[in-house]
Amino acid sequence: MQTVLIVIHLMIVVALVVTVLLQRSEGGALGVGGGGGFMTGRGQANVLTRATAILAALFFATSLGLTALAKYTQAPSSILQHVPAAAPEPNAPAAPSTGGGLLDQLKQLEDQRQSAPPASPPR
Structure with a gap:
């Protein structure tokens, strides 16, 4: 068409x-x-x-x-789906780079955040 x-x-x-x-x-x-x-x-x-x-x-x-x-x-997509929720902690080890593009790195960060347990709120 x-x-x-x-x-x-x-x-x-x-x-x-x-x-x-x-x-x-x-x-x-x-x-x-x-x-x-x-x-x-x-x-x-x-x-x-x-x-x-x-x-x-x-x-x-x-x-x-x-x-x-x-x-x-075009497949539906949103810019907000690819943005990490918060900045990584300064003491956290950096994710190993596989040489992929920026979207691959963002996907890896998202997978790491989903697999990590939620932090308890400070008292």
Whole structure:
């Protein structure tokens, strides 16, 4: 589904670029402008303006669709699941490093905290 939406999105992008470049530019910079063709003057401006607006709306819709599709296909996660509850005690021995990434080290700290008995409150 996502691949089909990406292909449609890319076709809309190409069509949008072409319609923008076909429009007559005010300064005569990049637009193909007048010079013959199948339509001239006001009719061409109205058709290209309307086509640009429609393609822009389709581009916006496919962009939102791709964003929503990426959001719902992603596995749910929370940043708070990976943060340790409290700072380690200064006298506690450091956990041996296995050379893994930061998330692996945080997982090891979480496993150590779950296996350690809870400390009794001071009196």
